[in-house]
Structures are given as C-alpha cells and as structure tokens.
Amino acid sequence: MNDFTLQADVIVVGTGPGGATTARQLARAGKKVLLLERGLDYRSKPYYGTYPGALIYADRMSLLFTVEGLNIVRPLMVGGATSMYCGCAAPPPDWLKNKYGVDIDAEVCETLTELEITPLPEDLRGKASTRIAQAAQALGYDWEPQAKFMRPARSKKFDCGAKCMLGCRCGAKWNAAEWVDDAVQAGADLRINTKVSRVLTDGRQVTGVEGNLAGRPFRALAPIVILAAGGIGTPRILQASGVRGAGDGMTMDVTTMVYGVVKERGTGNEPPMTWSWENLEAGYMLSTLIDPWLLYPIINILKGPRYAATWPRWDHTLGVMIKLKDSISGGVFQDGKISKPVVGDDLERQKGAEEVCRKILKEAGADPSSMFMTPLRGTHPSGTVRIGTMLNTDLQTEIAGLYVCDASTFPEALARPTVLTIIGLAKRLSKQLVE
Numbered sequence: 001m002n003d004f005t006l007q008a009d010v011i012v013v014g015t016g017p018g019g020a021t022t023a024r025q026l027a028r029a030g031k032k033v034l035l036l037e038r039g040l041d042y043r044s045k046p047y048y049g050t051y052p053g054a055l056i057y058a059d060r061m062s063l064l065f066t067v068e069g070l071n072i073v074r075p076l077m078v079g080g081a082t083s084m085y086c087g088c089a090a091p092p093p094d095w096l097k098n099k100y101g102v103d104i105d106a107e108v109c110e111t112l113t114e115l116e117i118t119p120l121p122e123d124l125r126g127k128a129s130t131r132i133a134q135a136a137q138a139l140g141y142d143w144e145p146q147a148k149f150m151r152p153a154r155s156k157k158f159d160c161g162a163k164c165m166l167g168c169r170c171g172a173k174w175n176a177a178e179w180v181d182d183a184v185q186a187g188a189d190l191r192i193n194t195k196v197s198r199v200l201t202d203g204r205q206v207t208g209v210e211g212n213l214a215g216r217p218f219r220a221l222a223p224i225v226i227l228a229a230g231g232i233g234t235p236r237i238l239q240a241s242g243v244r245g246a247g248d249g250m251t252m253d254v255t256t257m258v259y260g261v262v263k264e265r266g267t268g269n270e271p272p273m274t275w276s277w278e279n280l281e282a283g284y285m286l287s288t289l290i291d292p293w294l295l296y297p298i299i300n301i302l303k304g305p306r307y308a309a310t311w312p313r314w315d316h317t318l319g320v321m322i323k324l325k326d327s328i329s330g331g332v333f334q335d336g337k338i339s340k341p342v343v344g345d346d347l348e349r350q351k352g353a354e355e356v357c358r359k360i361l362k363e364a365g366a367d368p369s370s371m372f373m374t375p376l377r378g379t380h381p382s383g384t385v386r387i388g389t390m391l392n393t394d395l396q397t398e399i400a401g402l403y404v405c406d407a408s409t410f411p412e413a414l415a416r417p418t419v420l421t422i423i424g425l426a427k428r429l430s431k432q433l434v435e
C-alpha cells in the first residue's frame with residue numbers, strides 16, 4: 001500500500017486533556033491543526049459507560065499490568081483517560097512553580113471559571129461519603145469537599161456512582177472529547193484510528209510524524225509537533241524516534257483503596273471522590289471511593305480469593321482511596337514492558353496512610369475486622385518525559401519544534417488529580433506558540 005501525506009501548521013498527537021486543549025486553543029487562534037488519535041470516538045455507542053465498553057476501549061481490555069503486577073487503566077479513545085476519570089479537579093502543586101519555574105496559575109484560574117469547576121452541592125456528595133468526611137474531621141483531619149469537573153445541571157438525570165469510571169452516561173462530567181469537538185468546529189482536521197509510530201526530523205528540527213491511519217501507512221508534515229499521547233504513549237513514540245532517555249523512570253500516583261463494612265449503604269452508589277484530604281508532608285491524598293461493582297472482585301482476586309469473596313457486601317462497603325506521591329522508578333521500555341517498582345520510603349508512607357484510613361473508617365462505624373486494603377495499582381502513568389530532564393520549561397524537547405504536553409511532563413508525582421494541571425500546561429503552551 002502507498003503512503004499518503006498530510007500537511008498542517010501544527011500536528012497534535014493524542015486527544016486526552018493535553019491534546020484536546022492544545023488542538024482547541026491553536027485551531028481557535030487560526031492555526032491549521034492536524035489532530036491524530038489512535039482510538040475511536042465511543043460517546044454515541046450504546047455500550048459507552050458500561051462494563052463491556054470499558055473492556056473495548058481500555059488498553060488490553062483493562063488488563064494492562066506492570067511487570068510487578070500493578071494494574072493500569074489506560075483508555076485509548078477520543079478524550080483519553082478523561083472518558084473514565086472520576087471528574088476531580090485540583091490545582092497544580094506549588095512546587096511546579098517554585099521549584100521548576102512553570103507558572104500556570106493564570107491558565108488554571110481561567111479554566112476554573114470556564115468549566116465552572118466547584119464541589120458538588122451538599123445534597124449530591126453522598127450520605128456515606130459525607131459520613132466518612134465527618135468521621136475524618138472528628139479525628140482532626142481537615143477533609144474538604146472535592147472540586148469536580150461535574151455539573152449536575154448538564155445532565156437530564158444526575159446519576160453518578162462508582163460506575164462513572166466506566167464512562168459518564170448522564171452527561172454531568174466534562175470530558176476532553178468536548179474540546180476535541182470545539183477544535184474540529186474551529187477547523188482542526190481530526191483523524192481517529194490513527195496511530196503515530198514515530199516523529200520525523202531533519203536532524204535538529206522536527207518535520208512531522210508517520211504512522212498508520214486505519215491500516216494505511218501515512219506521513220504528516222508540520223514545523224511543530226506536540227506529543228500528547230499520555231504517560232505511556234508519548235515515551236514510546238520518542239523511543240521509536242531515537243530520542244534517548246524517554247520512558248526512563250516513571251511515576252504513577254500509586255493507588256489503593258481501604259474498605260470497611262457498615263450496616264448502612266456504602267459509597268458504591270454515590271459520586272466518586274466527593275470529599276478529599278491531602279497530607280502534603282507525608283505525600284499522599286485520601287478521598288472517598290470504591291471500585292465499581294464488577295471491578296471489585298476482579299481487583300481483589302489479585303490479593304486473594306478471600307478478598308474477592310467479600311463481593312456480596314459491596315453495597316455496604318465504605319471506601320477510602322490512597323493516592324501516594326511515589327518516587328520515580330522503573331519506566332516504559334522499548335520491548336513493550338512497563339515497570340513500576342515501589343522504592344525508597346514509598347511503602348512505609350503508604351502503610352502510614354493505611355493506618356489513617358482504618359482509623360477514619362472505624363470512626364465512621366465500619367467493623368475493624370472487615371477492613372482490608374486493595375492491591376496497588378496505577379491510575380496516573382506520568383513523569384516519563386520530565387520537565388527539567390528531557391523538556392525545558394516551555395515543554396520543548398532537544399529537537400526544535402517538538403513539544404510534549406501531557407502527564408509525561410510531570411517532573412515529580414503529583415499525588416493529586418492531574419487533569420487541571422495538564423489543561424493549564426496546554427493552554428500556556430498554546431499561548432506561547434501563537435505568540
């Protein structure tokens with residue numbers, strides 16, 4: 001089959017929050033944008049937001065594991081991981097500006113207003129979730145309502161629960177795919193089912209990308225290429241392009257849930273993560289969350305059959321999620337493997353967080369003998385093409401015109417929701433490129 005060639009001012013690879021935002025901003029500024037996405041747009045499919053759907057659009061049917069056995073959920077679809085996220089918004093950590101000189105305050109502020117980001121109203125935060133937060137507050141932990149990319153007014157019938165992690169069916173949750181629509185409306189050329197394999201250069205300057213479009217080899221030429229293929233996709237493209245160091249080390253905001261059973265209804269049918277608390281000193285975040293009903297036994301079987309056998313009590317389980325600021329370790333390798341060993345004091349800090357969760361659950365009325373912690377998993381693959389190591393503060397690589405704008409850029413684990421920070425980075429980069 002013959003190659004065919006496309007041309008643009010800017011090529012953006014990936015339609016998660018990094019890619020969708022840059023494509024939208026640049027197209028609106030009059031640039032000829034070519035937006036390339038490996039996955040499909042599943043939003044109108046009847047199975048969108050269901051268990052079969054999650055098997056269809058997540059990498060390896062949601063059974064992607066690191067060599068150490070950490071499960072990673074990696075949605076490959078228009079909107080990227082925001083199609084399956086919990087809709088939480090957090091500002092960038094102070095260290096991004098103070099330690100690395102990346103100031104995105106203005107862009108984040110603008111986004112908070114634009115997307116009307118606030119916590120859910122009190123009556124929608126969930127009774128069980130609120131009980132957990134009140135128990136934590138009674139113990140002296142300053143839990144607060146979690147800001148959300150969710151606007152109940154947008155949905156005909158607000159129906160959020162743990163199942164939101166399969167995809168939002170009620171329409172309350174913002175998804176980066178909406179900004180892909182905006183980009184297309186502003187003139188961007190969106191190609192789905194298009195996997196970029198490598199970047200083209202003339203030695204020092206980027207000239208385009210090549211890959212496969214619906215089974216057909218293609219090339220696309222542009223003086224600016226923005227890789228936004230996510231914490232796993234971007235380093236793989238750079239490795240295939242001969243860029244050394246990409247994928248060497250990663251962070252994952254290593255995540256676990258601590259569960260405890262109560263007589264009343266649990267957190268499963270309530271919106272995910274409505275209350276949170278950050279322990280900046282120890283480097284972790286806690287929030288109200290439980291796995292969706294069918295995922296619960298699948299994840300817990302990894303810990304052992306007796307944990308999976310607690311499935312019948314799912315509806316009476318309170319869940320507290322721990323997101324740990326994990327050290328940079330392992331990486332994404334050219335042979336396709338992903339490694340994320342737990343190193344340094346990560347495990348010790350996680351044990352400390354687990355103790356706090358157990359105390360909170362007990363205070364909230366959970367039976368201590370029912371409590372256990374789920375296996376480690378990684379929901380935020382990031383830090384694989386880091387600012388300060390492989391990127392300058394403008395997100396440019398050593399190759400002129402080649403930028404990275406996604407979770408791979410994080411110089412350290414955020415240990416908090418990532419999307420608002422990625423949008424901030426993308427808006428700042430777009431402004432700089434237009435200027």
Ligand SMILES: Cc1cc2nc3c(=O)[nH]c(=O)nc-3n(C[C@H](O)[C@H](O)[C@H](O)COP(=O)(O)OP(=O)(O)OC[C@H]3O[C@@H](n4cnc5c(N)ncnc54)[C@H](O)[C@@H]3O)c2cc1C
Nearest residue numbers: 014016038080081086087088196230233406407417418419
């Ligand atoms: C279950 C779950 C819950 C989460 N909850 C939250 C939350 O509440 N709040 C929050 O802020 N964050 C949350 N996150 C994390 C957040 O969604 C991600 O960190 C964020 O979406 C990453 O954005 P990104 O732009 O780096 O990449 P992604 O969103 O991963 O997008 C990358 C895109 O690139 C495409 N791609 C990959 N390779 C190629 C290629 N070779 N060619 C073309 N396209 C390619 C992919 O298909 C994908 O669409 C959650 C994540 C998960 C999995």
